Amino acid sequence: MSVPVQNPASGAAGTVNASDHPRPSQSGFSSWANRHRKWLFAAPAMIFTAAMLIFPLVWTVYLSFTNAQGSVRAPKKFIGLDNYVKVLTDTDRFWPAVGRTLVFTAGVLVVQMVLGMCIALLLRRAFRGQGLIRVAILLPLVATPVAVGMMWRLIFDPNIGPANYLLGLIGLGPYPWLAGEKTALATTMLIDIWQWTPMVALILLAGLTSLSDEVDEAAAIDGANTWQRFWWVTLPLVWPSVVVALLLRGIDALKTFDILYATKGRGGGSFHEVETLNVYAYGLSFDYNEYGLASTVLILFFALIVAAMLALTSRQKER
Amino acid sequence: MRLSRGYRIFRGIAIALILIAMLVPLAWMVLSSFKTNVQIYDTSAVFNFTPTLDNYHKVFQQANFGKYMWNSFLVAAVSTSISLVLGVPAAYSMSRFVMKRQAIVVLMARVIPGVSLLVPWYYLFSNLRMVGGYGVLILSHMFVALPLILYILMGFFDGMPAELEEAAQVDGLTSIGAFWHVVLPLSMPGIATASILSFIFSWNNFMFALVLSGAETKTLPVAIFDFIGYASIDWGGLMAAASVVTLPIMVFALFFQKYVVSGLTAGAVKG
Structure with a gap:
């Protein structure tokens, strides 16, 4: 960790002599760090997770409204809900x-x-x-x-x-x-x-x-x-x-x-x-490069997981 | 409570069945890894064969599994270490200051299907020219490790009395000093549990490495597929490869059995 931690032994000895204050008086970064410990401790993990999570989520939602296929860099067209209609009426796969x-x-x-x-x-x-x-x-x-x-x-x-x-x-x-x-x-x-x-x-x-x-x-x-x-x-x-x-x-x-x-x-x-939803979404993404359709399947899949979790936890509250 | 004779007989049979069901398949895998393909095709010769090391020779010499084993180890060790540095203070803060909403964001990472992350990650990291390198594998495995570490350690810190840390502060430590000198040493069992489990999950992870690793950086679970051809399967080699992938992590887990069990069952009692 790059957070400078004040050496408690020397820090305490050096400052307690100077004042009757029970806590060592602090200055600069160390004092700031200690006052904001809550966020300083939580932030790196949250920033990492958010960075790895938010871009993919926004991107997936975006792709699900486009006809992205072939290469991710290829030009995409906004096609509204077409993917959703296509997926939800797909009784084959x-x-x-x-x-x-x-x-x-x-x-x-x-x-x-x-x-x-x-x-x-x-x-x-x-x-x-x-x-x-x-x-x-x-x-x-x-x-x-x-x-x-x-x-x-x-x-x-x-x-x-x-x-x-x-x-x-x-x-x-x-x-x-x-x-x-x-x-x-x-x-x-x-x-x-x-x-x-x-x-x-x-x-x-x-x-x-x-x-x-x-x-x-x-x-x-x-x-x-x-x-x-x-x-x-x-x-x-x-x-x-x-x-x-x-x-x-x-x-x-x-x-x-x-x-x-x-x-x-x-x-x-x-x-x-x-072929379950996860296998299907993987195949659409990496075997067929149908990124738009894959994103649509993934969003519906995610909705299914969240619905299942909510159903399980709400049953718990009833009991 | 006294157990009846009938129950004890029933229990004996049940235990024997569980042992057979759990151990025989693993034993079959290991046994087959010492057989030639001819011997594997002869189902009646279960034990009646001369063990050969040819399959293991193939796995390490031709298929280069020594390299892949190093890759697996490196990715698991580094992703676990970095996740600990990020995760231990975060778990502490989230437990002490009851940051429920923030915790849920991080735990969502556990719920979301991996495929939905892989397409954007692939795009992002190939633009950064990172696909096929160790860095992207480590980052993706951290994404699994961090929520796991938070989940286990938040439970651990919830059970640790806040008075300990308050006493340290009364004695003159700063709040970060109290965390470093008092809380951290006391949390070693929890940290050990979290790191052991995180290492196992990373070693076993397949999907992220399948997409993000390259020929030089692939991990063991991906390398196994080298033994599956289009026309036929080299069963002896495949079983030796599977044994090389899974036996080390099983031995590791048995060595730290107590920690593994407490990590896997974290949160089971409180609910």
């Missing part, structure tokens, strides 16, 4: 992408919340070997998503993958997994569930660990069974953690990109079978 984004997000969220809660409840009370399982659930979480995608590509390979081999042993399959037009999206959801269920479990576990056992025990004495205790006692108490997990996972699931790109490549596969 846009609306299927919206559908896939929602199916993907809702699907992985439901499974991750349920499984994550089960794992958290399982780990709530200490037992032998607990350390091992905590390590095991941490590994998927910190693994590089692109590498995870490659790993599952081999496991789910229809011919040489162990998934079909193992299912074949019990008389199931073979399934096409990522290669199937109908099964690809569900398979990528499985991968996302593998990687991020541990995250939900850890957040909920942190919430559960902070609860006291007494309420639960009181409910048990009153004759509540296990399910009733979970539903009427534990769940309401741990609800703030559930909302945090839903928000964090929800935002990231809507924006999932790495796993989809690693497993299916550009455009979400040859039939766009895993």
